[in-house]
Amino acid sequence: MKKSWISERIPVESGKIKEALFGEKIPNHMKNWLLAMGTTPFILFPLQIITGMLLAFYFVPSTEMAFESVRHITEDIRYGFWMRGVHHWGANLMVISLFLHMMRVFFTHSYRKPRELNWIIGFVLLFLTLTISFTGYSLTYNQVSFWAATVGTNLVKEMPLIGGFLLEMLRGGEGVTANTLTRFYTLHVWVLPIVITLIIGVHILMMRMHGISEPEGFKKGHYDFYPGHFYKIIVVSLFLISVLSLFSVVLPPGLGEPANPAITPLHIKPEWYFFPVFLLLRLVPLKLGMAITGLSVILMIFWPFVEPMFSKKIKTRTTIANTIGMIAIVIMIAFTILETFSII
Numbered sequence: 001m002k003k004s005w006i007s008e009r010i011p012v013e014s015g016k017i018k019e020a021l022f023g024e025k026i027p028n029h030m031k032n033w034l035l036a037m038g039t040t041p042f043i044l045f046p047l048q049i050i051t052g053m054l055l056a057f058y059f060v061p062s063t064e065m066a067f068e069s070v071r072h073i074t075e076d077i078r079y080g081f082w083m084r085g086v087h088h089w090g091a092n093l094m095v096i097s098l099f100l101h102m103m104r105v106f107f108t109h110s111y112r113k114p115r116e117l118n119w120i121i122g123f124v125l126l127f128l129t130l131t132i133s134f135t136g137y138s139l140t141y142n143q144v145s146f147w148a149a150t151v152g153t154n155l156v157k158e159m160p161l162i163g164g165f166l167l168e169m170l171r172g173g174e175g176v177t178a179n180t181l182t183r184f185y186t187l188h189v190w191v192l193p194i195v196i197t198l199i200i201g202v203h204i205l206m207m208r209m210h211g212i213s214e215p216e217g218f219k220k221g222h223y224d225f226y227p228g229h230f231y232k233i234i235v236v237s238l239f240l241i242s243v244l245s246l247f248s249v250v251l252p253p254g255l256g257e258p259a260n261p262a263i264t265p266l267h268i269k270p271e272w273y274f275f276p277v278f279l280l281l282r283l284v285p286l287k288l289g290m291a292i293t294g295l296s297v298i299l300m301i302f303w304p305f306v307e308p309m310f311s312k313k314i315k316t317r318t319t320i321a322n323t324i325g326m327i328a329i330v331i332m333i334a335f336t337i338l339e340t341f342s343i344i
């Protein structure tokens with residue numbers, strides 16, 4: 001058979017590389033995108049890196065210039081508002097898709113043996129994604145972002161044993177100052193992107209080594225990753241770019257007022273995905289709120305090892321997991337709505 005120009009020069013056709021990249025057999029349930037949701041953050045993350053790099057060409061990480069450089073990007077640079085809008089909405093969509101991915105893994109019980117460690121690696125990815133969002137939010141250096149950084153880092157102090165040290169490390173001193181901005185910038189533009197890229201690599205490698213789980217209740221059978229699923233990923237990527245572009249035009253992120261450390265605004269709010277914790281900390285004493293949050297997070301991280309303690313019967317375990325999962329989701333949604341509309 002005559003080989004094409006490209007396959008003569010890059011002979012992946014015959015090699016093991018093609019098998020490794022495209023030879024995967026995928027369970028039938030992955031035809032439903034909601035059940036293949038992990039690919040969404042996988043697509044969005046490189047997009048964040050590209051738009052972030054373009055923003056970094058213009059952003060100046062100094063307390064005097066940060067806000068002004070964001071204004072310059074938004075108002076003066078050609079397509080700057082688009083770059084910023086896609087980066088802003090991409091971060092939000094990344095968090096939403098991560099929650100959906102976690103929910104699908106949880107309710108299909110795919111964290112069970114032998115995938116317990118990949119669940120924990122996933123949790124590390126969630127934590128790092130929330131941290132990269134938090135540090136990015138603070139870079140705009142407007143009133144809301146400055147005070148969100150102040151309140152957010154204050155909470156770190158409440159952590160037992162290492163709280164004080166961690167606060168000092170994060171802020172580079174007592175208060176939120178130029179040092180804090182430099183540290184957040186360093187974390188946001190290179191430390192966290194590199195670490196997240198490496199950990200996504202480990203997560204995908206683990207997933208490929210185990211093969212994707214085949215949950216109960218779905219039609220058994222497999223299909224080839226290439227070409228069907230591969231083309232679907234391309235189409236979804238184009239769809240995501242279109243949605244993000246639309247959002248950046250219709251709902252562009254605002255600029256707000258430049259940060260003023262001397263004036264505390266009346267309403268300080270973090271990003272929406274911290275609302276449940278934010279509301280809880282407003283409702284109960286700080287130490288109790290931190291303890292409830294910390295214990296819930298630890299419970300979820302080690303859930304694959306906690307669940308078997310409830311019962312030997314898989315059916316009972318499934319019922320318990322589903323009930324706890326549903327209660328957690330209802331509480332999270334209710335708290336987010338209450339905080340969004342400032343009902344309490």
Ligand code: HEM
Nearest residue numbers: 036037038039041042102110118119122123125126212213
């Ligand atoms: C940047 C973050 C993440 C990326 C890019 C990512 C990507 C993926 C992809 C592409 C898969 C293949 C199956 C699917 O698409 O659903 C997968 C599977 C998996 N993920 Fe993630 N994931 C991330 C975060 C998480 C989080 C936060 C968790 C849970 C705490 C998690 C737990 C798992 C587990 C246990 C599997 C195996 C599921 C199975 O075999 O059915 N991942 N991930």
